[in-house]
Amino acid sequence: MQLEFSPEEIAFQKEVRTFIAENYPENLRSVQDEGHDLSKEDFLSWHRILAKKGWIAPAWPVEYGGTGWTATQRFIWSEELAAADCVGTMPFGLSMVGPVIYTFGTPEQKARFLPGILSGDDWWCQGYSEPGAGSDLASLRTKAVRDGDHYVVNGQKTWTTMAQHADWGFFLVRTDSDAKAQEGISFLLIDMKTPGVTVRPIITLGGEHEVNEVWLEDVRVPVENRVYEENKGWTCAKFLLAHERTGIAAVARSKRGVEKIKAIARTEQDGDLPLIANPFFKRKISELEIDLTALEFTELRSLAGEAAGKGPGPESSLLKIKGSEIQQRITELALEAVGHYGAPYFRGFGEGDNEHPIGPDYAHRAAPTYFNTRKTTIYGGSNEIQRNIIAKMVLGI
Incomplete structure (x- = not known):
């Protein structure tokens, strides 16, 4: 498995980075920075830009609107999106039902539904x-x-x-x-x-x-x-869940999450030493990064297999388990890092109005994000079920 990018891949990385910098909607960035909930139109504003560019469905076959990128290029794409903190595209059409339709659907179903998924006209x-x-x-x-x-x-x-x-x-x-x-x-x-x-x-x-x-x-x-x-329909369901579990790993976004925690931990709070000076907290970050690196190499092996013509199989359960557990650990550390400013009942409250929440900006979404991420080990097939799949299909127990 080649771990270093070729000159062509480095050039592609620069192209992607430049495109994101020049085309990501400024108003969407403002909504994200201010910690507001994203509307349907917020999500679609970025979706439509990518659709116009022809980059909305990198994993799809070219004949149905895919990019024709290699597995490594798709990895670079996800890394750059996460590094730029871009909002994710909704997966239900692009990553779930779209592949089901172009794999199992009739010609009429493909003609009717795939264009609307790509354009964003159908949510x-x-x-x-x-x-x-x-x-x-x-x-x-x-x-x-x-x-x-x-x-x-x-x-x-x-x-x-x-x-x-x-x-x-x-x-x-x-x-x-x-x-x-x-x-x-x-x-x-x-x-x-x-x-x-x-x-x-x-x-x-x-x-x-x-x-x-x-x-x-x-x-x-x-x-x-x-x-x-x-x-x-169970055949379609299993096929879809394998794709969903692979996507749940979200390695690139988890790496971005770790960097955010480091930035928070380096900030002095109320005159105290930065949290990063605490050896116990520093150890938690180090252990998290080690596990995330291992998960990244597992994902790369999965991509290498996909490049060789193998679709996502039981190994997607490995990615789902570790990916979702790491996401939860990231939100736990983020909540620990913001301290008392992360108290749930502070969310949305300010000095006389809701426009100036209490505490630093980076603390405003810590508690809601923590609560929301509790579900990651359940959806896409609970992690307990995934361990059964691994025992049977991977370990042969």
Whole structure:
């Protein structure tokens, strides 16, 4: 595995760095710097710039709108995005349902849905988890009954991220109640404006409206919106989850998070010595960096395998476990670094108004981010489930 960039790759890195510096929206940077919640339009402003450039879907095949970049170029791209602290593009269309559609979909489905995913005209959400069917996804109960050229769908989904903005959703539904759990599931694409679809907010501990519950009551979905064969949706689900778990590792953004913690720890607080002078805190940062470096090399090996024609397999579970655990450790250290300024009840309060929160700017999002990151070891398949997959598929136990 080659670990040093070639001259061509160094030139590509400079090209990417220059493009980001010249094109990243200034108003979006201001929203990020001020710690405000990002709107749908905030996310789409960067998405559209990348789409116009042709860089919105680096991992897609060229024939469907991909860049044709090598695995190393895609690694460089993610590194530069993180280094510039760019907002991430929404993964539900680009990294999840898009690959499912161009791999398993019909020509008509590809022509209908892929352009909207690339342009950002269609915002997607994921209808997988249900009350009582999260890590044990195959026990889902949302039911779809065939009625002529339509399915009639009834059920409930939960923790549906950004569904309040979604134009479309991809849903796992049960189409055969008598089959074995994983063999009676189908993969449906549902227009979120269809009568019977209701989105209700779930407010997180950090105070954000990020996730939702989605109710489906007699929702009529055309059969042509089913991806792959009826009762074979679990094949699509496994394929999608492998891509999601690889993305959850977020090595580049974790490296950026560690750098932010170092910057905070070097800052003097109330006349005291910087926290970085504390050997116990310094040790925590060092241990975190060592684990992150190991994760980065694991991701590089995975990319090397992908470059050799191997898709993400069981090794994606390794990336998911360590990546999500490292993300949680980063937010724990950040909260420790900001000290009492990270107290949750300070969020949004100031001296007479909400425009001047208490404490330094870097402390304002520490608590909400900490709370929000508790979920990373659960979504995409809980880490306990991932360890079972590794035991069976990697270690052969």
